Amino acid sequence: MKPYYILLHRALVNVGDFLIGARTKELLEAVRPDRTIIVGEAWRPLDLQFDLDVINNAKAIIIAGGPGYVNHMYPDIYPLMSNLEKLEAPLTYLAGGFNSVPAPIEIIYKFRFSDGSRQLLDKMTDQGRKIGTRGFMTKQVLDYNGYPQAVMVGDPAWYHLPSLGQEFVPPKHLRTIVFTPPANKPYFDQAKQILAYIVKEFSNCSSSSEVIVSFHRGIDADFARFAESQNCKVVDVSGNISHLQFYDSCDLHVGYRLHAHLYFLSLRKPSYVIAEDFRALESLNTLASFGFSGWYVDRIHSESGTQQWNAYLAPSLPKILVEQIVNDRRTRFSRFAGLGTTIDSFYHSSMKPFLEQLP
Template structure:
């Protein structure tokens, strides 16, 4: 039986309980099992020190790392790993990489420049694999800017549910069950309120659900780590989910807490439409062949929207052209961007009207623009993700 060490972005038994990170982890395991068969996993969180587990790790067939690229630096920072990388004697293989900065638009991609420590780590990882998988196209471009070209766009593991391979997109003639997912950043709360109001007006008879992908303790955890001179940001983060729940109630949305358990989002399979900010609410709908509209908060959403080519809107509007990109590393996660930095690209309130028009257009055609999404997902799996998984040691 093959045995892999899996480095996950999901912090087991910790504060965040981000169901999106958990979906990635569980999807990775299921797909590897599907392509390789008879697989065992030992899982660690990316911030855990692995020094005490080196002997066990070196007896596995390799280390598979869910691979967010963050210049904190990457090592030791985003990944704790071990004090001396040379002590790891098995292959280190990135699972699909993603990058994130704020706002994550074309200017971000043109100007982002990682530190020498992060560049060194990225090149060390890339030089030891035949291909470095990326979950969307923009990540490939960012890596190419840093001299890494052996990349392939495999998509994110969460795109894929083999039970849905070969099935067409659900194209509803009427929206009877609707899901809204809130933003991660408090900067988008007012915009999110307008989105909920618009959805309630467009679909007054629909069952409406506000799906909370993260536990509140995550917000409080990072709010407590904010610098004392950024009190306004700390307060905004702490109040964000409370305000979202209140607005959701005002507009007739049932609030569902889905953090920490992928089974809690399986009700998406029976819904007609998602509109919101959570990348993994968006891809959950698409993987289960349901239409979705994603409002991009930062590079993560921008990359998914470009790659799928349908249902995507930027939630921000770039205002300044001389942004200090390095200082915005990490995105609008509520603890990575200050209020002053946010002025580079404040939220775009006109996007609500744009989405309303888009949804009206899609209603008139039964979501015609989505009909190729299922084929895109299936083909990407067969031509990119599956070959990559079959190449694992």
């Protein structure tokens, strides 16, 4: 049998996780044709999926991306094996991300991993082996926790292989607009305002424009009713990567789902993301992509002298966001020029070398 990797994913419902898994497999097959890819499930223990000799004879065990660099990543998020000492194959994380509830940016310097998670990270970085992050904030988190082996490689969803080498071409028309609602209900009122602004703006511009509200984790009945009241089509794309294919024929994405945003950008299409948490904020920071934070932080100094904060929804965001889209449309989305070059550069300087150095 040809040497093989075991690729672990967490694709259950959220179509973004299916996208990460699919793009990771495509990248490995393109860059490492010398390896067969065996796919497993990251949320289940390895020894419940494979014989121990299959596990330990793998050239590497690779965990696909996702916001997995969290305090309790092992054993809660990635159970792997109850005794990591029995795991002999090299283990790495490709393009993992850090996540946090809305907080000041300094949280990346204060975050600490649990003892169990440090045990896993120590295993991954044994003998100087590298681990991948999908953004620079996550790399900083790992650096400050004593893991300088972390390398920023980007999110696998950035890299649509057929689009590498192509530059952004502004759409001639904005006939089909995709809007993705937030995952977190506290953002629903803000999202409804944005959707209403978008429907009004594009219905004024063209009677043929259609706004499609796309749910990545299953339909929320309340938000779907509101979308239908705005004459929007409602679709559920959860559960299968093939459900995203209709995005290929759409012209613009606006919304809260990070991997809808990255899917559009990877195809060199315009997209604007509203960050609900650090996952999308990191993408905005790393890729210099287009969108806004959905919250702002009000700092408070307590009587004890420690700094605390409260997070609030950004009240002016709906109007500001739609005005930005209108202005970009008038300039034929000139701010997106160079998008393809940026993604290509990260691929050739970061992702491809990381995959090439794997065992």
